[in-house]
Amino acid sequence: MPDLLAQRRPHRADAARNFDALVAAAREVFAEHGGDASMDEIARRAGVGNATLYRNFPTREALVEVVYLSEVQAVCDHAERLAGAEDPFGALVEWLRRLVEVAGTKRVLIEGLAFNPSAYPVAREALYEAGGALVARAHEAGRVDPGLDIDDVMRFAIGVSVGVYRDDDQRERVFQAAMRGIGA
Numbered sequence: 001m002p003d004l005l006a007q008r009r010p011h012r013a014d015a016a017r018n019f020d021a022l023v024a025a026a027r028e029v030f031a032e033h034g035g036d037a038s039m040d041e042i043a044r045r046a047g048v049g050n051a052t053l054y055r056n057f058p059t060r061e062a063l064v065e066v067v068y069l070s071e072v073q074a075v076c077d078h079a080e081r082l083a084g085a086e087d088p089f090g091a092l093v094e095w096l097r098r099l100v101e102v103a104g105t106k107r108v109l110i111e112g113l114a115f116n117p118s119a120y121p122v123a124r125e126a127l128y129e130a131g132g133a134l135v136a137r138a139h140e141a142g143r144v145d146p147g148l149d150i151d152d153v154m155r156f157a158i159g160v161s162v163g164v165y166r167d168d169d170q171r172e173r174v175f176q177a178a179m180r181g182i183g184a
Contacts, residue, residue: 003073008066008069010056015056018046018048018052018056019056021046021047021048022042022043022046022048022052022053022056022057022063023063023066023067023070024046025042025043025045025046026042026046026063026064026066026067027067027070027071028045029041029042029045030064030067035060035064039053039054039060039063042063068123069122069123071102072123072126072127073126074102075095075098075099075102075127075130076126076127076129076130078095078098079095079130079131079133079134080130082094082095082134083133083134083137088134088137088138088140088141088143089138089141089143089144089183091134091137091138092131092134092135092137092138092143092144092153092182093179095130095131095134096131096153096156096157096175096179097175099127099131099157099161100157100160100161100175101161103157103158103161103162127154128150128151128154131150131153131154132150135148135149135150135153142184143183143184144182144183144184145181145182145183145184146184148182153182156178156179156181156182157178159178160174160175160178
């Protein structure tokens, strides 16, 4: 799985540390305050000055895009860790749960990218590659409906993630129903 941030992360060690600190701080601040979060607060939490923030991310959209890609990278890395699991269907379900959680809680990032969608093709490709390997293993084990492919499975997951639910129990019931729909 390629590193989705490799081309964006600076090569110098100190600059890379600042970049990573900014991404981590932005993730926290966006989660707390939404897409209109203060850029000053992001720089403060990262322990860097505003000049460092804007040198790395000249616009809010550039920062949102990198935070989004870092979230996608984490979901893809999770798929790699699950690739050798004993239960291929269980691994797929665990990965889809992670995807649903990330997609459901990061709407502000997804909405932010509507203004600069250049990250979408690479993110989609990475997610489909990572999830496709898990779907293939579950197919080989006879645990996923043979008529479904990765695109179908992703649509189940995204459908669950964008739903509006009364509570977490309802979200879980819908997720479980979707997983039964995927199963063979």
